[in-house]
Amino acid sequence: MAPVPTVSLIVPTFNEADNVDELLDGVCAALPGDWDIEVLFVDDSTDRTPEVIEKAAGQCPVPVSMLHREVPEGGLGGAVVAGIAQTSAPWIVVMDADLQHPPQLLPELVEAGERTGSELVVASRYADGGSRGGLDGGYRKVVSGVSTTVTKALFPRLLRGVSDPMSGFFAIRREAITRAGDEGRAGQDGELRPLGYKILLELAVRCRPRGVAEVPYEFGERFAGESKSTVREGLRFLRHLVELRSSDQRARMVAFGLIGVSGFLPNLLALWVLTGVTSLHYAVAEVLANQLGVVWNFVLLDFLVYRGTRRGHWAHRLLGFAALSNVDLLVRVPLMVLLVERVGLGPVPATVVSLMVMFSVRFLLVDMLLYRRKRAQVRKAQAVAHTAAASRSTR
Numbered sequence: 305m306a307p308v309p310t311v312s313l314i315v316p317t318f319n320e321a322d323n324v325d326e327l328l329d330g331v332c333a334a335l336p337g338d339w340d341i342e343v344l345f346v347d348d349s350t351d352r353t354p355e356v357i358e359k360a361a362g363q364c365p366v367p368v369s370m371l372h373r374e375v376p377e378g379g380l381g382g383a384v385v386a387g388i389a390q391t392s393a394p395w396i397v398v399m400d401a402d403l404q405h406p407p408q409l410l411p412e413l414v415e416a417g418e419r420t421g422s423e424l425v426v427a428s429r430y431a432d433g434g435s436r437g438g439l440d441g442g443y444r445k446v447v448s449g450v451s452t453t454v455t456k457a458l459f460p461r462l463l464r465g466v467s468d469p470m471s472g473f474f475a476i477r478r479e480a481i482t483r484a485g486d487e488g489r490a491g492q493d494g495e496l497r498p499l500g501y502k503i504l505l506e507l508a509v510r511c512r513p514r515g516v517a518e519v520p521y522e523f524g525e526r527f528a529g530e531s532k533s534t535v536r537e538g539l540r541f542l543r544h545l546v547e548l549r550s551s552d553q554r555a556r557m558v559a560f561g562l563i564g565v566s567g568f569l570p571n572l573l574a575l576w577v578l579t580g581v582t583s584l585h586y587a588v589a590e591v592l593a594n595q596l597g598v599v600w601n602f603v604l605l606d607f608l609v610y611r612g613t614r615r616g617h618w619a620h621r622l623l624g625f626a627a628l629s630n631v632d633l634l635v636r637v638p639l640m641v642l643l644v645e646r647v648g649l650g651p652v653p654a655t656v657v658s659l660m661v662m663f664s665v666r667f668l669l670v671d672m673l674l675y676r677r678k679r680a681q682v683r684k685a686q687a688v689a690h691t692a693a694a695s696r697s698t699r
Contacts, residue, residue, distance in 0.1 A: 311341045311414055311475075312391035313399070316383035318376070320401040321353040328364050330407030335366070339411070343368045344391055345401075346383035348376035380472075381503035388481060397475045398503065404524045405473040413475040416517045423480040423513035426504065427521045428468035434520035455505060462509050465516040469505050473521070476507055484511040556609055560667045563604045568659070571597030572652055579651055586644065586651035587637055598629045610675040621674065628669045632662040 313331065317324075328343070335341060345357045347370055354372050361368035371390055378385065384398050395414050399405040409427055417425040428434050430452065455469050463469050507513070574596045578589035602625045606614065614621065636658040643654035 310393040311339065311395045311397055312387075312393035313341060313343045313397045313410070314384055314387035314391065315343065315345050315399060315401050316380040316387070317345050317347045317349055317353055317357075317401045318380065319349045319351045319353060321349070321351050321356045323401045323403060324353065324356045324360050327401050327403060327407065328360050328368065330403065331410060332365055334408040334410050336411055340393075341366055342391060342393060344387050345370045346387040346390075347372045348380075348383055381506060384503045388478075392478075394478050395475055396478055396481075399473045406521060406524060409473070409519060409521050412519050413473075416519050417475055417477065420515065420517045422515035422517040423477040424466075424508065424515070425475045425517045425519060426466055426468055426471050427473035428466075428471060428518045429521065429523045430467040431518045431520040434468070435522040459509055462512060465518070466508060467518060469508060470502060471504055472502075474504050476511070476513060480511045480513040481507070556671060557667055559609045560605065560670070561663060563601055563609070564659070564663060564666075566604070567597040567601040568656070570600045571659075572655065575652065575655060587641060590637060590640060590651070590655060594630065595626070598626050601629070602626070605670070614675070624674050625670065628674060629666060631669070632666055636662055 315327070324345075331343065343364070343366060345368070347354055347357065349372075354370060357368070357370045361370070371386060373383065373386065376382065387398075388396060395417065397410060397413060399407070399410070405427065413425045413427060416422070452468065452470050456463050456466075459469075508516075571593050574593035575586075575589055578584045578593060579586050582589075584592075599622075602622055605625075606618065606621060636655075639658045639661065640651070640654040643649045643657060644651060647654075649657070
């Protein structure tokens, strides 16, 4: 006989009071009799949902608990991460509370993972036999389709085999999350940083599960309440895409380079004005013009590339960035003088050459010293997470 699966079902909720009882009834009816399962509601509600969950927990034949968050950090995705930290079962299943995810599919997700050896099983609206009919109107269907296409285009390798990266209904082995934490990519050490409700994308990209399976399903209509899909959530999703894409060092280096190239314009414009209008010596003018390029680059990098790893006040980051950026003047200015005096280049071409020479050095200094956590800090956080996990497993 196959081993009995042990499952933690995590349900993030925000004002879902009218759906809780119906959801638990559906879950209990779908479960095989020999399953060992725990249900955890991670609640960010401002209505009576917590009271409804507490009452339902006392009547449900399976263990039901609730984690109520006063501060809903990270939205519904952040709620799932908090739930992962509170549970210990080897299989984690995530589903919404609005019954658009059919509870009867829950056992099939875990069984598909056990049968295929996959670490991630996605309930997909886009797999053969699936449907997204429960989406409200043509607008949401277009948005869903475009978001899926863009996301898969940005992560073609990591999302290979995932037809529905926007799905909120999936099962993942805890081992995949723990391993990603050990490797410094994700896990309970805080490396998971979801924004909004697209937690599957976060897990697939950062945890890189070994093996993906899909189970088609028909996305149903909401049982009660209102949809949480808003323009604000859409903007958070776009921001999340940028942060995930920039989590890879090679991608960050490309972004760093593109932003650096865009910084040529204010730098060179200021240099042209200072040397042509004020008749400053080109070396002095370069030092002054460099500061405008530094501010330009800092604003774009801080907002677009390193938004998820920012620490401290922006002014402190700007001072650190300016210090690191101006260190290269000790090399670039002598190099520029050499190119002008000995090679015969003009001030502007000499500046371009010197900037290109120092690009890699500047990227590594900024990426490793200013924005990325030190390895020792990561290891310390991981040790604390593993200790906490061991403590929970012995209860």
